[in-house]
Amino acid sequence: MHRLYIVPTAIINIVIVLIPALLTVVLAFCNWDGISAPTFAGLDNFRALAADPVFWSALGNNIIWTVIFLIVPVAMGLLAASMLLIVRRGSNFFQVVYFLPVVIATVITARVWQGMIYGVLKKFGMPIPNPLAAPSMSLFGVATVDLWHWWGFLCVIFFAALRQVPQEQIEAARIEGATYLQMMRYVLLPGIRPTITLLMIMTVIWSFLAFDFVYILTQGGPAFSSELLSTLAYRHAFYDLNVGQAAAAALVISLFGLVGTFFYVRIQTKEGEQ
Amino acid sequence: MRLVESRATLIVCYVALSIFAFIALFPIALLVLNSLKPAAQIVQNPLGLPNPIRWENFAHAWSHAKFSKTFINSLIVSGTTIVLVCSTSSLTAYVLARRKIKSWKVFTFYLLATTTAPIQLYIFPLYFGFAKLGLINNIFGVALIYTALYSPFAVMLLRTYFIAVPKELEEAAIGRQVFWRVMLPIVSPGILTVALIIGLNSWNEFLVATTFLQKAENVTAVIAFYLLSGQYSSDWGEIMAAALIIVIPVVALFVFMQKRFIEGMAGGSVKG
Numbered sequence: 001m002h003r004l005y006i007v008p009t010a011i012i013n014i015v016i017v018l019i020p021a022l023l024t025v026v027l028a029f030c031n032w033d034g035i036s037a038p039t040f041a042g043l044d045n046f047r048a049l050a051a052d053p054v055f056w057s058a059l060g061n062n063i064i065w066t067v068i069f070l071i072v073p074v075a076m077g078l079l080a081a082s083m084l085l086i087v088r089r090g091s092n093f094f095q096v097v098y099f100l101p102v103v104i105a106t107v108i109t110a111r112v113w114q115g116m117i118y119g120v121l122k123k124f125g126m127p128i129p130n131p132l133a134a135p136s137m138s139l140f141g142v143a144t145v146d147l148w149h150w151w152g153f154l155c156v157i158f159f160a161a162l163r164q165v166p167q168e169q170i171e172a173a174r175i176e177g178a179t180y181l182q183m184m185r186y187v188l189l190p191g192i193r194p195t196i197t198l199l200m201i202m203t204v205i206w207s208f209l210a211f212d213f214v215y216i217l218t219q220g221g222p223a224f225s226s227e228l229l230s231t232l233a234y235r236h237a238f239y240d241l242n243v244g245q246a247a248a249a250a251l252v253i254s255l256f257g258l259v260g261t262f263f264y265v266r267i268q269t270k271e272g273e274q
Numbered sequence: 275m276r277l278v279e280s281r282a283t284l285i286v287c288y289v290a291l292s293i294f295a296f297i298a299l300f301p302i303a304l305l306v307l308n309s310l311k312p313a314a315q316i317v318q319n320p321l322g323l324p325n326p327i328r329w330e331n332f333a334h335a336w337s338h339a340k341f342s343k344t345f346i347n348s349l350i351v352s353g354t355t356i357v358l359v360c361s362t363s364s365l366t367a368y369v370l371a372r373r374k375i376k377s378w379k380v381f382t383f384y385l386l387a388t389t390t391a392p393i394q395l396y397i398f399p400l401y402f403g404f405a406k407l408g409l410i411n412n413i414f415g416v417a418l419i420y421t422a423l424y425s426p427f428a429v430m431l432l433r434t435y436f437i438a439v440p441k442e443l444e445e446a447a448i449g450r451q452v453f454w455r456v457m458l459p460i461v462s463p464g465i466l467t468v469a470l471i472i473g474l475n476s477w478n479e480f481l482v483a484t485t486f487l488q489k490a491e492n493v494t495a496v497i498a499f500y501l502l503s504g505q506y507s508s509d510w511g512e513i514m515a516a517a518l519i520i521v522i523p524v525v526a527l528f529v530f531m532q533k534r535f536i537e538g539m540a541g542g543s544v545k546g
Contacts, residue, residue, distance in 0.1 A: 002374035005453075006381060008362040009425055016422030017388050020396035020403065027399065034402050080294050083287040090288075096532050097295045100302060103528045103535070105478035107500045108517040109301070115503075115510050116304040120320045152298060157540045180283070205390045212480045216500070230394055237398045238485070250394040261390040268386050268430075 027247035034243050045248035055249070058220075058227040061139055062256075065228065066207035068143050069150070070200060077154030078196075082180075082188060084155075085162045095159060098152035106149065106212040113145045114217055135225035138218050142226050146213045154199060158192065165191035198267055205260040208253050229253045305521070309514035316510045328511060335502070335516035343491055344498040347413050348477055351494055354417035355424065355476040356469045362421070363428035364465060368453055370429065371436035372444075385426040393423075393481060401485060411492045416483060420476045428468045431538060435464030467538035470531055477524060495520050 028045055032038035049055045080098065084091040101109065118130045118141060131141030165188060173187045189196070211230040214220060220227035220235065229249055237246035308316050309331055310324040336342070370378050400419070401410075409415035439460050444452055458465075478496060487493045490501065499520055503513045528535055 002369050005365040005369045006375070009366040009385075009429065010381070012358075012362065012418065012422045013385070013388060013425065016400065016419055017391065017396050020399040021391065023399035024395055034405075076294070080291065083291055087284060087287045087291065090291075092532075094291050094295055095536070096529060097298050099532075099536060100525065100528070101298055102539075103474060103478075103524055104302075104521055105496045105499075105524075106480050107496050107503075108305075108521060111499075111503045111513060111517065112301050112305050115513065116308055116316075116320050117301060120317070123318075123320060148297070148301065153539065156536050160536070160540045202390075209392050211393075216480075230392065233394045233398075237401075243398050243402070246394075246398050250392065250398065253392045254395045257390055257392050261387055264390055265383055265386045 024247045024250055027244055028251050030244045030247075032243040033241045034237075035241075038244070041244060045244045048245055049248055049252070054224045054227060055229075055232065057224060058229050058232045059252075061226065062208055062210075062228050064139065065143060065210060066204055068140075068147070069203050069207050072147055073151035073154050074196070074200065074203070076151045077158050078184075078189075080155045081158035081162055082184060084159050085188075086180075091159070095156055098155050100152070101149045102153045104149070107216055109149050110145060110213055110216040113148070132218055133222060135223050138222060138226040142213050142217050145217065146210065149213075157195065157199065161192040161195040162188060194267075198264070201260050201264050201267070205257050205264065208256045305514050305517055308511060309518045311511050313509035313511050316514075331509075331511045331515035332519065334509075335512045335519060338508075338512065339495070339498040339502045339516045339519075340490065341495060341498065341516075341519060344493055344495045347492065348495040351413050351417050351420070351483075352473045352476045354414060355420040356473050358417065358421040359425050359428050359472045360465050360469055363425045363468065364432055364458065364461065365453075366425075367429045367432035368436050368457055371433045385429055389426040389430075397482070397485065404486060409486075411487055411489045413487065413492060413494075416486050416494075417476070419482050419486070420472075420479065423482070424472050424475060428472060431468055432461060432464050435461040463534075467534045470527070470534055471538045474524065474528075474535075 027038065029041060029043070030038040031041040031044070080094075084094060114132065118132055121128055121130065131137035131144075134141075169187050169191065170183070173183055178186070209230060210228055211234070214226055214228050214231050215234065218226045220231045229252060233246045233249035233253065235246075236242045236249060304320060307324065308320060310327045310329070311322075311331075312328050315322065315324065366381075369375055370382055375381075404410055404415055436457065439457060443460075444456060446456075477494075479494075480496060480500070483494050483497045484500065487497060490498075493501065499513075499516050502508055502516055
């Protein structure tokens with residue numbers, strides 16, 4: 001009887017996710033244009049990827065992206081969240097403000113930055129060109145937009161976690177005259193370590209999924225300077241109709257995600273068993 | 275609670291928090307400000323106040339982005355997704371929370387793994403499969419994809435609500451009515467939270483919508499905005515007006531229901 005309860009979820013998930021995912025694994029070893037019958041190609045798709053300098057620069061960009069997102073928003077989020085804990089009054093207002101960028105659609109955020117900020121930097125008195133148009137800057141230009149959109153989420157979660165640090169510990173540290181940095185280092189950060197670990201694992205996974213902002217702002221350009229593996233795979237599938245190679249790139253993305261997923265699932269199921 | 279009581283610390287904190295708030299609000303302010311201006315004024319000075327205010331931007335945006343059609347599309351997609359996710363996920367979450375089946379562990383593990391699977395892992399065969407079945411440009415097809423995409427999150431969140439229901443309460447009731455009469459009413463706040471977050475996600479979603487909806491009259495509002503703003507001929511005042519039209523309902527709902535949103539979004543990540 002109860003087995004029937006999971007059937008709807010299971011069927012939808014298997015049809016939309018599992019079967020296509022297995023097909024992707026098969027397609028990675030095939031030549032396919034999406035229309036005619038696929039032909040077996042062995043490791044050709046992977047060889048073609050390995051020989052493609054854009055693939056390697058996209059992989060490098062993904063790693064840079066991951067490092068940026070492991071540091072900047074986590075630091076901003078922790079800093080702001082700990083200050084919210086200190087001031088208390090007004091913390092809800094600030095929290096809502098920081099979260100606003102999270103609820104705005106990525107396309108809209110992208111266009112606002114593109115047209116209202118990057119497009120008119122000169123009007124703000126900054127003598128620099130549009131970062132999205134410069135190959136050396138484009139990746140960082142896109143990452144900045146995603147950071148703006150993203151950091152508030154981390155801040156709000158950190159703040160929620162910080163409020164659960166036992167009051168007595170904080171009081172005790174205060175009585176002993178702990179400074180802000182000592183308080184962070186010995187009480188607050190250890191107190192929310194599980195949350196930080198989990199979010200850092202998620203950040204690694206999410207970094208390899210990043211797509212929207214690159215696709216909307218630069219399409220991976222100029223000259224592939226902001227290409228990520230996700231946009232590269234998408235381009236192979238839908239612009240070059242080289243679905244086999246897109247599938248191979250997708251497998252590479254998944255491989256990186258898999259490592260993160262392993263740790264993520266382990267932490268989450270451990271929690272569920274308590 | 276006060277970590278440090280000194281006035282100076284408090285002032286430093288408020289200043290820093292205000293700087294963060296400025297960073298968050300500045301682009302949003304530009305959006306609002308420039309939605310009221312003619313394009314020429316935006317190019318001249320994006321920071322200047324609109325003079326005169328150009329309300330026509332909104333009328334033009336509304337008709338050029340076909341909002342009277344695409345807004346309905348967005349509502350249908352979000353609504354269908356919410357109904358599908360809430361109904362299927364609450365059943366699954368109940369079974370998994372109460373370990374009603376032997377394979378609860380395997381299934382939980384599977385669902386968690388799919389939340390972290392990159393969409394590129396399945397979107398290509400899915401697209402060509404949908405094309406073969408004639409489901410491209412079908413908004414219900416997109417809602418079905420969203421359901422698969424978001425239900426693992428919903429299951430995990432609802433599971434925590436079901437776990438929190440006291441066992442005695444469940445045992446006091448008998449038979450098949452347990453789920454409908456006892457459990458569902460208690461976890462309904464959780465279902466509302468899930469509905470809000472799933473609604474927000476499907477309203478804003480880009481990658482699936484832009485891939486599976488291609489005809490101008492079938493797209494969601496967000497994709498209509500994407501198409502409008504991608505034309506070089508478009509005027510930035512109108513683009514910002516279109517953006518504001520999409521953002522206002524979302525922001526209003528968020529501010530009104532902030533506690534639920536934040537609690538739900540943080541739900542999976544904070545333990546306690």
